[in-house]
Amino acid sequence: MKKCKSCQKEIDDKAKKCPHCHSDQRNWFLKHKFLTGILIIILIVVISNMGGGKESINQNKQSNTQEQTSEETPTAAIIKGYQEIYDEYVARLKSECPKLAMTECAELSNEGVAEMAKYMYSAKGTDGQYQTYEKWSGKLMDVYMQEVK
């Protein structure tokens, strides 16, 4: 037997409600299972943010730099692919642009960039594709900019 929390009369140990005053004998957490669950989740989130907060940020930074370094070191075969397109279009820009209108010259350099983009997608799955594409297409655009001056 235990005592009712509210009227202090003796009631059954397992009673969830007092038979005398009908007050709920369960504790707050049992009465609010849903809220308790939410509180536990919030607590876990707060604790994990406090605990490994700085560490996890550092880990993120590390994995970012790792990704970047792997992107900066494309294979020689990949570089060769871009180099070939670059060389081809630089040669064409230099020989054709003086004879072309500015917009036509722009189209030609865009064609070269598009070739590089195509190459990027065809050589998919290799590290550093996008950054390498950006670098080589940027180089090609630089040549174009010099040619139209």
Ligand SMILES: [Zn+2]
């Ligand atoms: Zn009671």
